[in-house]
Amino acid sequence: MADPLDTVFAALADPTRRAILAMLLEDDMAVTDVAEPFDMSLAAISKHLVILTRAGLIAQEKRGRVKWCKLKPDALKSASVWMQGFGQFEPVHLDAFERFLTAELGDGIEDQVANRP
Amino acid sequence: MADPLDTVFAALADPTRRAILAMLLEDDMAVTDVAEPFDMSLAAISKHLVILTRAGLIAQEKRGRVKWCKLKPDALKSASVWMQGFGQFEPVHLDAFERFLTAELGDGIEDQVANRP
DNA sequence: GGCATCGTCAACCATCCGGTTGAATATGGG
DNA sequence: CCCATATTCAACCGGATGGTTGACGATGCC
Numbered sequence: 001m002a003d004p005l006d007t008v009f010a011a012l013a014d015p016t017r018r019a020i021l022a023m024l025l026e027d028d029m030a031v032t033d034v035a036e037p038f039d040m041s042l043a044a045i046s047k048h049l050v051i052l053t054r055a056g057l058i059a060q061e062k063r064g065r066v067k068w069c070k071l072k073p074d075a076l077k078s079a080s081v082w083m084q085g086f087g088q089f090e091p092v093h094l095d096a097f098e099r100f101l102t103a104e105l106g107d108g109i110e111d112q113v114a115n116r117p
Numbered sequence: 118m119a120d121p122l123d124t125v126f127a128a129l130a131d132p133t134r135r136a137i138l139a140m141l142l143e144d145d146m147a148v149t150d151v152a153e154p155f156d157m158s159l160a161a162i163s164k165h166l167v168i169l170t171r172a173g174l175i176a177q178e179k180r181g182r183v184k185w186c187k188l189k190p191d192a193l194k195s196a197s198v199w200m201q202g203f204g205q206f207e208p209v210h211l212d213a214f215e216r217f218l219t220a221e222l223g224d225g226i227e228d229q230v231a232n233r234p
Numbered sequence: 235g236g237c238a239t240c241g242t243c244a245a246c247c248a249t250c251c252g253g254t255t256g257a258a259t260a261t262g263g264g
Numbered sequence: 265c266c267c268a269t270a271t272t273c274a275a276c277c278g279g280a281t282g283g284t285t286g287a288c289g290a291t292g293c294c
Contacts, residue, residue: 009126010126012122018199042241042242076203133252149270
């Protein structure tokens with residue numbers, strides 16, 4: 001499993017791990033707190049966190065006796081860049097493009113993007 | 118494995134399957150032709166194609182005795198939408214956006230996208 | 235020091251995954 | 265009709281995955 005895309009996508013393939021990432025989006029958390037909402041042993045969560053760490057999606061830093069987990073969303077970049085190669089074929093992305101352009105560049109551009117003269 | 122995100126990300130986690138998707142980006146292909154560049158049995162490729170199909174990433178249509186494989190990049194939408202939740206941390210894909218718009222809409226739009234008056 | 239808390243390690247288990255091989259099932263061509 | 269081609273099916277195998285439990289090492293608090 002050499003390619004980092006392998007580990008990133010594999011890490012994202014598990015719903016528990018995606019839920020953990022979503023939680024960490026809110027705030028950094030200690031391992032015990034991450035585990036709390038799940039109906040699963042602490043050891044299991046600990047393993048999931050190792051997988052997320054190896055994928056580069058989170059970082060763990062031990063401060064005192066508690067280990068803090070922190071999102072590292074940069075790792076998603078390689079994955080999204082790869083997926084982007086297929087994006088040119090999704091007309092659907094146009095919506096996101098429009099929203100992006102609207103947000104980034106202000107009003108007035110949408111009509112041109114939507115090809116509405 | 119109920120969540121479609123599970124199957125999509127799991128499908129993307131394998132390098133052989135990603136390579137297949139990249140090949141299909143060029144053109145639709147028959148199963149045998151998909152298998153040709155890989156050092157792997159035809160049956161193995163056939164299984165990979167089943168996984169990609171179940172994930173909704175490709176469609177297979179049998180015409181005559183040959184089964185054609187065709188990319189269905191829409192399935193990537195759910196995945197990219199999910200990832201987009203984390204995307205606020207990625208300084209976005211302006212380059213690809215520009216290329217997309219250039220290709221789709223012809224000349225003249227780039228300056229506006231690049232915010233060059 | 236002594237104890238509770240935080241987290242991991244180790245062993246184990248069931249299941250899934252990616253691959254193989256060989257037989258089986260279309261379908262098309264001469 | 266017979267044969268070659270295209271693809272899948274079925275059984276099997278080794279290794280990874282996701283979970284459990286219980287013991288263990290650190291760390292902080294009284």
